[in-house]
Amino acid sequence: MLWTGLLMLILVVGCSSDESSSEESGGSSSDGSGEGGVSGELELQYFVGGYGDSWWKEVIADFQEEYPDVSVVEHAGPNINDEMRSRWVSGDPPDVVYIDGAGSSETQMVEDGQLMNLTDWVEEIEVDGDPLMDSFLVEPATYDGDIYSLPLVFDTWGTWYNKKMFEEKGYEVPTDFDSFMSTMGEIQEGEDIAPFVTTGQHPYYFLRGVLYPAFGAAGGDELLSDVITGAEGAWTSEPVLEVMKKVEEMQKAGYIDDGFGALNHTQSQMDFLLGDNAFIPVGFWLPNEMKNDVPEDFSFGFIPSPMQNEGEAFSIVPDLRPLAIAEGAENPEAAKAFVEFVFSREYAKLFSEHTGAIMNLNGVDLAKSEGVPDYLIEANKMINDPEQVQLNNKPHPMSADLEEPISNSLVSLMLGNITAEEFTEEAEKAAAEYRNSN
Structure with a gap:
């Protein structure tokens, strides 16, 4: 294939x-x-x-x-x-x-x-x-x-993890959202760190690296297309709300680094490399981009973002x-x-x-x-297993006119300033304004 x-x-x-x-x-x-x-x-x-x-x-x-x-x-x-x-x-x-x-x-x-x-x-x-x-x-x-x-x-985007930390401490590599939450809880307690970090200055890292595959897993190419194009009712649909409630759950548990809002992409990646966090959503360019800053004993691990429900396949979005x-x-x-x-x-x-x-x-x-x-060897084995991973395609990138307001609301949700329901309502409003302007 x-x-x-x-x-x-x-x-x-x-x-x-x-x-x-x-x-x-x-x-x-x-x-x-x-x-x-x-x-x-x-x-x-x-x-x-x-x-x-x-x-x-x-x-x-x-x-x-x-x-x-x-x-x-x-x-x-x-x-x-x-x-x-x-x-x-x-x-x-x-x-x-x-x-x-x-x-x-x-x-x-x-x-x-x-x-x-x-x-x-x-x-x-x-x-x-x-x-x-x-x-x-x-x-x-x-x-x-x-x-x-x-x-x-x-x-392709996915979630990177600190492989050396996982091997030394025996943490489980997540296979779905429930195990993701469980592992983050163990890391939070065992390492006294916020397990997950991303860049708040560029919220599209989380949107594309975590939410897109989550939407792909929840509703396939159709849902992915609808949220990207701002189709009426997509952002307030039940599958999208379920995904956003997962993000809210991560925030309420304290698993998202509360300082992420001020970080640019390289700062968040540096925090990850230094062991201040254990997970980060980035594309395959991460090791090359940070090659001059990678600690000598650091080891990269990569998985498709684990936002799917138990028993469902990971989603990868090219x-x-x-x-x-x-x-x-x-x-x-x-x-x-x-x-x-x-x-x-x-x-x-x-x-x-x-x-x-x-x-x-x-x-x-x-x-x-x-x-x-x-x-890459490990990621290749996983991604080539159709029982573990499905491929979801987006029609085209999201317009900046839609991505910007949704990203702003996303940061608010991840900081705990709004609920998942409020986020979906704000996103749906942004999508309506986007449709009316085109």
């Missing part, structure tokens, strides 16, 4: 997503003129996080060698989405954008008419002789049947990081040439070498990769 093949790739890699760097580079090479007469300046915006930027640098250098008449201007860094916002708002966007990191929203950009419709063009692209559309591990997001971005990176072309691109031909250039199995291999993550392409042979982390 596709999912089994996908996770066999994850077996020999790791993942990432959120950190730093910024730079410009123009350049040329020898060997004739650019293919197809492509020339001029190409502006490229990419977020630099846990994946780093070394892969981008190599690809861009190769592209400029292939297209010597194109001068690439890079806009990159951990805050690039905020830094470039005025360009997008004023109608002067870069040509190509990699959509990732805080401050970015693919769905919002589509709704605002900022991205080029790629539906027809993508059918022309091939990867090593195969149609690109047949080469994706997970297909592009669609908006009323149209494609505006191409998924470059495959990732999380894709796409590449898109601006609707207002000044050099659309160079933009298309770059996007097509990037999607190759050669660069997919290089991506894994540079980042410990995987590109969203099938047929990439990573079997000879060395140094596969133990947590």
Whole structure:
């Protein structure tokens, strides 16, 4: 099955997503003129996080060698989405954008008419002789049947745990919500810590890392789609209320670190690595992003977020990081040439070498990769067991116009300032306002 093949790739890699760097580079090479007469300046915006930027640098250098008449201007860094916002708002966007990191929203950009419709063009692209559309591990997001971005990176969220602590103290790795609560109670008592931490400055970590799989487990793709699109009645439905009552239960038990609201993502991850907490919801990029800060004796453990009821399968929700072309691109031909250039199995291999993550392409042979982390081997065994894990797909990312108010209410719930019922009512109101504005 596709999912089994996908996770066999994850077996020999790791993942990432959120950190730093910024730079410009123009350049040329020898060997004739650019293919197809492509020339001029190409502006490229990419977020630099846990994946780093070394892969981008190599690809861009190769592209400029292939297209010597194109001068690439890079806009990159951990805050690039905020830094470039005025360009997008004023109608002067870069040509190509990699959509990732805080401050970015693919769905919002589509709704605002900022991205080029790629539906027809993508059918022309091939990867090593195969149609690109047949080469994706997970297909592009669609908006009323149209494609505006191409998924470059495959990732998934889950819950990481302090494996060394678990092994030394004999704590049970959760298999469902009841065992999750039981283990957190034992850790709270045995370690005198709040067992669970996340970032309050970026509440979407909890939304995507805990609630999405919880909704997938509770109501499958249909419920997941309804909450993401803000369908009428979704956020006040019984399955959603049941999930939110679980979050409320975690908060009332004191299992959520009461200081989470002030933490950014790296601060919360550092607290986890230092043993101040035992669980944290993050994507597969965590070990790579924090590699310079991991204590020598620390050991990572990973499970799909255990929010499902006893006897039910875990849920995994793929999380894709796409590449898109601006609707207002000044050099659309160079933009298309770059996007097509990037999607190759050669660069997919290089991506894994540079980042410990995987590109969203099938047929990439990573079997000879060395140094596969133990947590990936263990996660692979679990995820490839259909009796333990089910795959749930979202239609597209949630719009920032809906995600922001829901995230604010989520923080209030996790701080104990509102009840689960009040949260669902606030979320339903936000969804109604979102529907009315679109």
